[in-house]
Amino acid sequence: MNFISPPYLHAETSVRRVMNRVMLALLPGIVVYTALVGVAIIVQILLACFFALLFEGLFQKLRGRSLASLQDGSALVTACLIALTFPPLSPWWLTVLGVFFAIVIAKQLYGGLGQNPFNPAMIAFAVCIVAFPALMSQWPAQGLYLPLSQQMEVIFGVSPRIDALTAATPLDAIKTALKMDSFTGSIQELLKSQSLYGTFAGRGWEWVTTAYLVGGLFLVQRRVITWQVPVAFLASMTVISLICWLVDPTRFSDPLFHLFSGGTMLGAFFIATDPVSGCATPTGKLIFGGGAGLLAYLIRVFGGFPDGIAFSILMMNICAPLIDVYTQPAIFGMRRGGKKKEREHE
Amino acid sequence: MLQKLFKFKGGIKPAHHKAESRGTPIAAAPLPGHLVIPLSQSAGEAAQPVVAVGDKVLKGQFIGKAEGWLSSAVHASTSGTVIAVEPRLMPHPSGLATLSVVILPDGEDRWMPLQAPDYKNMSLKSVLQYLQDAGVVGMGGAGFPSHVKMQDSAALGDLVINGAECEPYITCDDRLMRERAGEIIAGSGIIRDLLQVKRVLIGIEDNKPEAIAAMQAAVEAAGETTFSVVAVPTLYPAGGIRQLIRVLTGKEVPVDQRSTDLGIQCFNVGTALSVWRALNLGEPVVSRVVTLTGNVEQPGNWEALIGTPMNELLALARPRADTDGVIMGGPMMGIPMPACDVPVTKGSNCLIARSPTLFPPPPPEMPCIRCGACARACPQELQPFELYWWSRARQFDKAREYHLSSCIECGCCAYVCPANIPLVQYFRFSKSEIRAAAREQKMADSARARFEFKQFRAEREKAEKAEKLARAAAAQAAKLAAERDAAPEGESGAVGDAADAKQAVIAAAVERARVQRAETDSRDA
Numbered sequence A: 001m002n003f004i005s006p007p008y009l010h011a012e013t014s015v016r017r018v019m020n021r022v023m024l025a026l027l028p029g030i031v032v033y034t035a036l037v038g039v040a041i042i043v044q045i046l047l048a049c050f051f052a053l054l055f056e057g058l059f060q061k062l063r064g065r066s067l068a069s070l071q072d073g074s075a076l077v078t079a080c081l082i083a084l085t086f087p088p089l090s091p092w093w094l095t096v097l098g099v100f101f102a103i104v105i106a107k108q109l110y111g112g113l114g115q116n117p118f119n120p121a122m123i124a125f126a127v128c129i130v131a132f133p134a135l136m137s138q139w140p141a142q143g144l145y146l147p148l149s150q151q152m153e154v155i156f157g158v159s160p161r162i163d164a165l166t167a168a169t170p171l172d173a174i175k176t177a178l179k180m181d182s183f184t185g186s187i188q189e190l191l192k193s194q195s196l197y198g199t200f201a202g203r204g205w206e207w208v209t210t211a212y213l214v215g216g217l218f219l220v221q222r223r224v225i226t227w228q229v230p231v232a233f234l235a236s237m238t239v240i241s242l243i244c245w246l247v248d249p250t251r252f253s254d255p256l257f258h259l260f261s262g263g264t265m266l267g268a269f270f271i272a273t274d275p276v277s278g279c280a281t282p283t284g285k286l287i288f289g290g291g292a293g294l295l296a297y298l299i300r301v302f303g304g305f306p307d308g309i310a311f312s313i314l315m316m317n318i319c320a321p322l323i324d325v326y327t328q329p330a331i332f333g334m335r336r337g338g339k340k341k342e343r344e345h346e
Numbered sequence B: 001m002l003q004k005l006f007k008f009k010g011g012i013k014p015a016h017h018k019a020e021s022r023g024t025p026i027a028a029a030p031l032p033g034h035l036v037i038p039l040s041q042s043a044g045e046a047a048q049p050v051v052a053v054g055d056k057v058l059k060g061q062f063i064g065k066a067e068g069w070l071s072s073a074v075h076a077s078t079s080g081t082v083i084a085v086e087p088r089l090m091p092h093p094s095g096l097a098t099l100s101v102v103i104l105p106d107g108e109d110r111w112m113p114l115q116a117p118d119y120k121n122m123s124l125k126s127v128l129q130y131l132q133d134a135g136v137v138g139m140g141g142a143g144f145p146s147h148v149k150m151q152d153s154a155a156l157g158d159l160v161i162n163g164a165e166c167e168p169y170i171t172c173d174d175r176l177m178r179e180r181a182g183e184i185i186a187g188s189g190i191i192r193d194l195l196q197v198k199r200v201l202i203g204i205e206d207n208k209p210e211a212i213a214a215m216q217a218a219v220e221a222a223g224e225t226t227f228s229v230v231a232v233p234t235l236y237p238a239g240g241i242r243q244l245i246r247v248l249t250g251k252e253v254p255v256d257q258r259s260t261d262l263g264i265q266c267f268n269v270g271t272a273l274s275v276w277r278a279l280n281l282g283e284p285v286v287s288r289v290v291t292l293t294g295n296v297e298q299p300g301n302w303e304a305l306i307g308t309p310m311n312e313l314l315a316l317a318r319p320r321a322d323t324d325g326v327i328m329g330g331p332m333m334g335i336p337m338p339a340c341d342v343p344v345t346k347g348s349n350c351l352i353a354r355s356p357t358l359f360p361p362p363p364p365e366m367p368c369i370r371c372g373a374c375a376r377a378c379p380q381e382l383q384p385f386e387l388y389w390w391s392r393a394r395q396f397d398k399a400r401e402y403h404l405s406s407c408i409e410c411g412c413c414a415y416v417c418p419a420n421i422p423l424v425q426y427f428r429f430s431k432s433e434i435r436a437a438a439r440e441q442k443m444a445d446s447a448r449a450r451f452e453f454k455q456f457r458a459e460r461e462k463a464e465k466a467e468k469l470a471r472a473a474a475a476q477a478a479k480l481a482a483e484r485d486a487a488p489e490g491e492s493g494a495v496g497d498a499a500d501a502k503q504a505v506i507a508a509a510v511e512r513a514r515v516q517r518a519e520t521d522s523r524d525a
């Protein structure tokens, strides 16, 4: 007779299912992204996934753990996020290096799944952008459609990297403009003149980020993530960009542009919501998301990096444990007489 | 009457699995080959046996006398011969034995002469006494003696009758309410009068429409105006006392208080029935309705005698060949039985035959990903993953800070955990460690108190002795001085005394150090 303890029932859920849902939610973004820049991005995702599993398996083995954890899908989610945040035509070794830092340094060395204080994919991004700023800033120029064979040659380093390959992203453009004292005219005109502006944000990119938003809303609807982090993230970014924009509309972009540019949507719904390295209490999540959105804006507009998502989330990761300690919710029976939640049922 | 309802946070909606066993009426289980009646079936001290081997007993006869106010009496559940009074395995996963009376039935099932008490003209105290002697305890599973609960309930506002039966698989209360609604209402009426409450709220989960209808009809038939039968939304654990009170009254029982502090007392429908039987028929509690379900061919509800070996009872439902154990209670909070022949007790509401296909062993435990699903499911609004973290780290003080003591072990958290962590197991472990530590602390405290008192007494005696000696010496000296004779005698006495006192101080210090060492040892262990 075996003594499994109660409860004997279990909901249909597993870490793997959660991770699969997250990957499913990334799908619309991946599809639109592929349409925008070509199959290269799929190659990057496969590359990242392969090495993520390889590193994860290797280190699980080294640490004397079971390889069953390869099936939990967490390494794959990290791999996808790396592939989606790195420039799509990055050399293959840069992607692999990113995966190495994420899986080995940021995750396995801290004890594996559930133990990492920092978001692994963002560690990868931060390390690589500090070490290889030029490569990490090579975003494909708009309207440059390289055939697949040529993309492969670029990624795998057979042919030299073409300068024409890259161009300033909309975020680069506005930052550069902000720093030029002699800059006259408005941001919008500047972006339009460089044909960087689409319908409401960066041309082409706006649809990728919209697709991320769709996927993110799916996650909220399926309760894979809660609403607090994304809402707080987007709200704080909206507020701060609105303030700056109202103060000086010629030098600062409007909130809509910021919400749909760079890694905002990916960060708000897929990265800042990482439960392991984020906050767990409802109030903590609001603070975490709000802080990350604010910092991301400040870094992307005033800082030295093309986008601020990675660093803002890492900074909030540092604060997360402390925030959790100070935002412990009241438990059932700590509100006197239940007056606080007089929600009627009928 | 449209009752205004409230919500509690969290909760889960597992598959009900009630359809299997709720369809057929309650049937009386046949007499088993023998009965093993544990003398400890409720909270409080075990009852004291008042029969000996060889005694002939009648059904309903006293076999265990309540030991103190918290205890409850035990009766023979059929007529026959006492063949043993010895420790037998309890229906508890610990596998501990408890003193039990084993009865060989004579097959006649003859009641002792029953006489209903004239409870309407008795004082509350003697009615409660009567209930204690009739062995009336909570029939919902916890088995807290009902008379103690009633005593604590002076000047109440609401009486809550719990017919929620929120756990999957269990249908005994459902059948009871459908078949014996009149008695339950009458019993609830008696409790209402005893406690002098203004309002009786009967909460039944809305997945039991027949029970709700039957109870409503019974209320109308009885012409009771203070009663309302309330259909509460089906959401596990709506039958938890604090949750049910919240749903019915909107009140949250504060963590450090009991429901009676808010003027609310709660009884299970089965308990109300027991009260009615005891006071109206003079019948003590000798049987209960048990749901037999799970991996069986013929699930259903049976009225079983207390003490029926579970395997004999379960055989009535014809368990399938691959049955590998029995769970007492529901699948969320039920406990695995240490052996298949442990007896049915007053708290055995349901027996589930288990098999690996019915309840597959959980997939391997994975690391917690802090997804918070457990916190969203927790009806007590705790942060189970924090509790888990601190329990795993054996930091029980921290676990307490995160309100471990408010955990009702409902299992909602473990149910939703994607990492398959047996959270409840961790919490039970931590709670038992905390209890053990508290016990040790108490023992150490009382040992120290005893020791210190002894020390104090020894020193006081020493001081008194020294004082007496000194007085005597002084008198002696005065006398001797008066006689101009030898003083040294008194002096030498004083010196010897001082040396004595020094010795005692050293001994005391050594003893204190020893006690301290022993304490830290036991705390580390």
Ligand code: SF4
Pocket: B367, B368, B369, B370, B371, B372, B373, B374, B375, B384, B385, B388, B413, B416, B417, B418, B419, B420, B421, B423
């Ligand atoms: S549900 Fe499980 S994995 Fe998620 S936070 Fe709770 S304990 Fe951790």
Ligand code: SF4
Pocket: B377, B378, B379, B380, B381, B382, B384, B406, B407, B408, B409, B410, B411, B412, B413, B414, B423, B424, B427
């Ligand atoms: S078992 Fe305890 S911690 Fe888990 S959901 Fe129930 S009350 Fe909350």
